[in-house]
Amino acid sequence: MDFKHEGWLPHLIDSIPVAARKNHTSLYTIALEGWRRGLGVRFFKGDNHEIGCILTWKDREYSFIGSSGELITDDIIEICNDKGRTNEFLSKAGVPIPLGKEFGEDVADEVILGYAKQINFPLVLKPTDGRAGRGVYAGIKNEQDLKHALKAVRVNLGYKNILVQQYVTGDEVRIYVLDGRVLAASNRRPANILGDGTSTVKELIVRKNILRKKVPSLYFRPIKIDKEVHDALKNAGYTMESIPKKDERIFLRRISNLSRGGESVDITDKLTPEQRSIAIRATKAIPGLVQCGVDMIINEETGSGVILELNTRPGIGNHLFPVEGTATDIPKEILNYYIPETKAFETVHSNAYFEFDHILDTLKGDSAAEIEIRPYTGKLSAFKIIVSGENDYSLLYDEIEPIIFEQNLHGHLEPKPPQTSVLIVAGANMDILQNFIKDLKKITGNLDLTITGIEEFQNPVMTGFRMLDDGKDMSLRSLRAEIKKIEEKRSLIEKETVRINRRINLIQKSVSWKLSAPFRVLFDKIGRKRN
Incomplete structure (x- = not known):
């Protein structure tokens, strides 16, 4: 089996909305941990359009962007974003x-080529301010390859300031450090496929991307088939139609970034004392850097390592959802560090979670600068109810939605064509749930529908109530949000139409327009004759 999920944290399984999986897994899981502890939660849009959250405990506010709290200052971020300055520290x-x-950008390529000869190939070339592996060329073997990489990074991608380093062999590891402690470490394995003896390379990539959809931190990060992948296959002696042997692993890239198809394998227990010490010393080298994602190349033979990069806003999804190994509850550790008074609530993990798509949509627009989430604590009891019949299930939704909200219940209704629907209903009070089921039997009977199955539902439940259509939220609030988007676009079109018409009127009233009238008439006649 290619991916293994046995080590995931039970309270986070199926608790990450799709909207949070793209770029906000870290922020959402921290907010969710605070929400489940009973803290106030507000989301906001920052100066650079970054989405952040504020957790409130006893009139004290704690702000987070990504996985980083307010102790990670702009000065710290500026140092760590500049790979040259980071290396100085x-x-x-x-x-x-x-x-x-x-x-810097004023240094000619010839000077860089000369330096490369001094430190010898193979080399790594990267932008000093790059992100997510963009513009990183690893394993450059000769001067010609370096010239090509320089052109690609400086000319094609527009990065002027670059860093040239020795290419250090070994495993690339991401280590999460908080307050001088190593919490987790993962080996970021480059994009790869595992042969089964019968499937082609192309089929294995498709299958691997389906597996990646099951991992929240990889949901929007498929393996993309591009020139780099084709080159890697060619160098390994394969094509897209080749059939690898069973359990044969083929690597498709050199760079291991998750955004480039990489995947995380937890190796926390395999770190040597020296490797842990290097990671901790690296974070302490930057004044005030209390939490950090440390990128390190480790040497299994010597047990040592070298630092590649320090990340002030590291994604923690790779530590929460490793494809192999055991997850580490970093959101819990972060809140324990920033808000230690709430440690007593850390084990009270609710199975409820909140939606995120409407929060993002609202903040990305101009209608609100902040959104506060309704607080909720405790554990939900839930039932899965199968309803059958030929009637329109939107009628059932209309009947039960007011009752759901009046009795503070949660869940969703999902039609399963042609004649079935699945209703998930959850609440903190079992008596209220039982009474709702009694009411539901009357409602379904009046609609010529039949309850054909009732069983306890163990998975997490999103608060609120909505109708799902092929997994998409079709609740009234969702529909209103879609209508609002359409209205905003229509408003922009109307404003642009007014502006264009005003411009046309000004042109038609101008002297040049009047003087050119005879020529326009002449050109119009010529055009008609040609036609």
């Missing part, structure tokens, strides 16, 4: 880094 602290040098 690391070198002064005696932290091992690959031999390399930063070059």
Whole structure:
């Protein structure tokens, strides 16, 4: 089996809405942990259009963007975003880094080529301010390849300031450090496929992307088939139609970033004491850096390692949802560090979670700067109810929605064509749930529908109530949000139409327009004759 999920945290399984999986898994899980502890939760849009959240406990506010709290200042972020400056701090602290040098946009390629000869190939070239592996060229073997990489990064991608380093062999590891403690470590394995002896490479990639959809942090990060993938296959002696042997793993890229098809394998227990020490020393080298994602190349033979990069807003989804190994509850650890008074509530993990798509839609628009989530604590009891019949299930939704909200119940109704619907209903009070089921039997009877099955539902439940159509939210609030989007677009079109008409009127009233009238008439006649 390619992916294994046995080590995931039970209270997070099936608790991450699709809207949170793209770029907000870290933020959402931290907010969810606070929400389940009973803290106030507000989401906001920052100055750079970044989505953040504020957790409130006893009139004290704690703000987070991504996985990082307010203690990660702009000065710290500025240092860590500049790989050259980061290396200066690391070198002064005696932290091992690959031999390399930063070059500004005023440095000619010839100078960089000369430096490369001094430190010898293979090399790595990367932008000093790059993100998510963009513009990183690893394993550059010769001068010609370096020239190609320089053109790609400086000209095609527009990055002027670059870093040239020795290419250090070994496993690339992401280590999460908080307050001088190593919490988790994952080996970021590059994009790959595992042969089964019968499927082609192309079929295995398709199957792997289906598996990635089951991992929240990889949901929007499929393996894309591009030139790099074709080149990797060619170098390994394969094509898209080749059939790898059973359990044969074929790597499709060198770079292991999750956004480039990589995947995380938990190796926390395999870190040596020296590797842990290097990661902790690296974070302490940057003043005030209390939480960090440390990228390290480790050498299994020596047990040592070198630092590649420090990330001030590291994604924690790879530690929460590893494809192999055991997850680490980093949201819990972060809140325990920032708000230690709430530690007593950390084990009271509710199976409820809140929606996120409407929050994002609202904040990305201009209608609200902040959105507060209704607080909820405790554990929900839930039932899965199968309803059968030929009637329109929207009628059932209309009948039960007012009761659901009046009795503070939660869940969803999902039609399963042609003649079945699944109703999930959850609440904190079992008596209220039982009474709702009695009412439901009367309602379904009046609509010529039949309840054909009732069983306890163990999975997490999203608060609120909605109708799902092929997994999509079709609740009244969702429909209103869609209507609002359409109205906003229509308003923009109307404003643009008014602006264009005003411009046309000004042109038609201008002197040049009047003087050119004879020529327009002449050109119009010529055009008609040609036609």
